[in-house]
Amino acid sequence: AAQQALRDEIERQPARFQLRELADPHCEMPARRPRMRVAAERVAGFVGARHDDVVFVDNITAGANAVLRSMPVDPGDEFLVTSLGYGGVTNAVYYAARTRGATVRTVDLPPMGSPSDAFARAVVDALGERTRLVVIDHVAAMAAIVLPVAEIATVCHERGIRVLADGAHVPGAMALGVPSLGVDWYAANLHKWAWAPRSCGFLWAAPDRHAELHPTVISWGLDHG
Numbered sequence: 001a002a003q004q005a006l007r008d009e010i011e012r013q014p015a016r017f018q019l020r021e022l023a024d025p026h027c028e029m030p031a032r033r034p035r036m037r038v039a040a041e042r043v044a045g046f047v048g049a050r051h052d053d054v055v056f057v058d059n060i061t062a063g064a065n066a067v068l069r070s071m072p073v074d075p076g077d078e079f080l081v082t083s084l085g086y087g088g089v090t091n092a093v094y095y096a097a098r099t100r101g102a103t104v105r106t107v108d109l110p111p112m113g114s115p116s117d118a119f120a121r122a123v124v125d126a127l128g129e130r131t132r133l134v135v136i137d138h139v140a141a142m143a144a145i146v147l148p149v150a151e152i153a154t155v156c157h158e159r160g161i162r163v164l165a166d167g168a169h170v171p172g173a174m175a176l177g178v179p180s181l182g183v184d185w186y187a188a189n190l191h192k193w194a195w196a197p198r199s200c201g202f203l204w205a206a207p208d209r210h211a212e213l214h215p216t217v218i219s220w221g222l223d224h225g
Contacts, residue, residue, distance in 0.1 A: 003197050017035075021034065021035050022034060022035050022036055023035075023036045023221065036056065037051065039056070040054050040055065040056065040202075043056075043190065043202055046171065046176075046194070047171055047176045047177070047178050047188070047202070047204070048176055048177030048178055048179065048180070049177075049178045049179055049204050050179075052207075053179075053204050053205055053206070053207060053210075054202050054203070054204050055202065055203050055205075055215075056200070056201070056202055056203075057187065057201045057202060057203045057215075058199045058200070058201060059168075059189055059191070059199050059200075059201045060086075060089065060166055060167070060168040060187040060188055060189050060201050061086075061088045061089055061092065062201065062216055063185075063187030063188075063201060063202070063203035064089045064092050064093075064135070064164060064166065064187055065092050065096075065216045066203060066213065066214065066215050066216045067164050067185045067187070067203070067205075067213065068092055068093060068095075068096035068164075069096060069214070069216060070212050070213045070214050071096075071132075071133065071162070071212070072212065073096070073097075073100045073101075073102050073132065074100075074101075074102075075100065075101030075102065076101065076102070076103070076130055077100075077102040077103075077130055077131075077132040077133075078102065078103050078104070078105055078128055078130040078131045078132060079093050079096070079097050079102060079103070079104045079105070079131075079132065079133045079134075079135065080104075080105055080106075080107060080123070080126060080127065080131050080133065080134045080135070081093050081104060081105075081106050081107070081135050082106065082107045082108075082109050082123065082135075082136060082137070083106055083107065083108045083109050084109050084137055084140040084141075084142060084143055084145065084147075085106075085135060085136075085137060085166070086137065086141045086142075086166060086168065089135060089166055090135075093135055102132075103130075105126065105128075105131075107122055107123055107126040108122070109122050109123075110122060112143055112145060116146075116147075116148045116151075117148070117151075119145075119147050119148055120148040120151045120152050120155075123136065123152050124152065124155045127155070127156070127159060127161060131159075131161050132161060132162065133161065133162045133163070133164060134152065134156050134161060134162070134163050134164070135163075135164045135166065136149055136152055136163065136164075136165055136166070137165075137166045137167075137168075138165050138166065138167040138169075138170050138181075138186075138188075139167070139168075139169040139170055139173070139174070141166075141168060141169060144169075146174070149163075149165050149181050149183060150180065150181045150182055153165075153181060153182040153183045154182055157182065162184045162185075163182075163183040163184050163185075164183065164184065164185045164186075164187070165181060165183045165185070165186045165187070166187060166188075167186055167187065167188035168187075168188055168189045168192065168201075169189070169192055169193065170188055170193075171188050171189070171190055171192075171193060171194040172190075172192065172193030172194035172195065173192075173193040176188075178204045179204075179206075183206070184205070184206050184209050185203065185204065185205050185206070185209060185213075186203070186204040187201065187202070187203045187204070188201055188202060188204075189201040190202060
């Protein structure tokens with residue numbers, strides 16, 4: 001009912017809603033915060049983050065594409081993915097790598113039932129001198145295994161390697177405090193276990209990653225935060 005009421009409000013005054021109330025660049029309501037940021041603040045509280053670090057995306061794949069296309073990459077750099085990675089995100093990694101002369105390596109993770117430290121060790125042992133980014137699931141989509149993201153991120157940062165966490169299945173299924181994981185970016189869906197309407201997700205970026213991050217589709221919001 002709440003969703004339908006909002007849709008009805010949009011359809012009654014679409015120009016007012018889209019141009020003057022929704023987002024920051026064109027918001028003409030100085031006494032009222034843009035609706036998108038009010039919603040982002042609610043979501044940020046739900047996932048234990050600052051609202052300034054959270055933006056909306058269609059889904060986790062869109063968030064991953066934004067990160068991959070924004071991140072500085074040199075020819076010969078390496079992206080690391082795992083054998084449990086979601087196919088759509090892994091494809092985005094391969095595309096980002098091949099268009100900029102980078103390479104992709106896949107880490108074979110231990111079988112289900114292995115101790116948590118075995119998964120962390122498999123990823124850490126695979127890190128190389130040219131590894132620039134590790135893409136790791138928080139909860140593996142195909143196996144429902146909770147991976148030790150924080151432990152992996154700690155070692156990666158000690159070696160100057162960035163970490164993108166795929167949290168597609170986490171919000172609503174597990175308690176979540178995104179900053180405590182220590183990753184650089186965290187993308188997740190809200191239309192799964194948080195029961196938001198499809199398609200709805202968020203992308204969290206650590207404060208020192210804001211400046212280089214841009215949406216996959218560039219439009220009126222460019223350089224407006």
